[in-house]
Amino acid sequence: MSMGMKQPFEKVVEQHGGTVLRVCRVLLGVHDAQDAWSETFLAALRTYPDLPDDANAEAWLVTIAHRKAIDVLRARKRQPAPVGDVPDVPNGLGIPGAEDGDLWQAVKALPDKQRQAVAYHYVAGLAYAEIAGILGGTTDAARRAAADGIKNLRKNYPGATTEGAPA
């Protein structure tokens, strides 16, 4: 791709579709992740022509996913989820087995901001400054939210480590 040129949107989907799906999963669980993905990319397609050529496409997409996930969470609070709303296909994730359900419970139990910071840093690989831009607040607050989130995950799901995560 030459400099200063916007690539076809299909390439954006190809490059970032997987990451956005994983981010949506952490934010919302398996059940709502696919709808959030669809809404994110449709909204992104709408405004794509206005995105500056040198923008970080992944941070931009995660920002949209963040807003879409907030909409879903708000809708859920208005209409409480049925009891036992655990991801319905736990075996489709990472390491198969019963323990997956425990990790998802631990992720779900995090305060919103910690879960978001974990998703944006450890799953999307965004820098804390970018995450601060999404969450509002300072870079330090974003770093702290991610660290607290990981600490809580470790406490509630002792198998969790952060090895291999971006520095």
Added chain:
Amino acid sequence: MNISPDYFASPADPGTLSRLRHRLGLAAEAEGLLDVAYTTIDSPLGPLLLAATPKGLVRVAYDVEDHDRVLDTLSQRLSPRVLRAPRRLEAAARELDEYFSRQRRVFDLPLDLSLSKGFRQLVQRHLPDIGYGQTRTYRQVAELVGNPQAVRAVGTACATNPLPVVVPCHRVLRADGTPGGYVGGPGAKKALLSLEAAA
């Protein structure tokens, strides 16, 4: 077990993503956001890229043109809202299939010639006047469009035809009867001419 991108991945992701991408193409079409839809089809002349705007078929590209580069150009010149969405290309794909199996002589498709301007577009609009199995020289086409001096410009118009095969620039030959250049390569031009001659 790491809290890393991989952990939240699933072996089912490729299938899930291809389903989601398909759904995105349909939703984009329904919302009027699909400025350029494309697909690739197999043909006797190798894979062909087909792209269409809401107005009609806008680009047919041979493999030698490099489909990624063609898509970059469409993104730049038409709109970056480009998605692989085969549905809009179904009629074009079917008619090309029929053409290559000698069951179709005339394409009946809405065309979008917006990638060409001025004299080039004028020439491309007239190329379908050359019937199936017939040929014209560059000079004859120049006369056909009412500008007999513009032989060289007709050559350029043929060379920059965004819709090869469908807009039959392959039916325009040099005055000495040799095929002349072709966007799909000289072999492709000969193959199309003999396909039509054999019918």
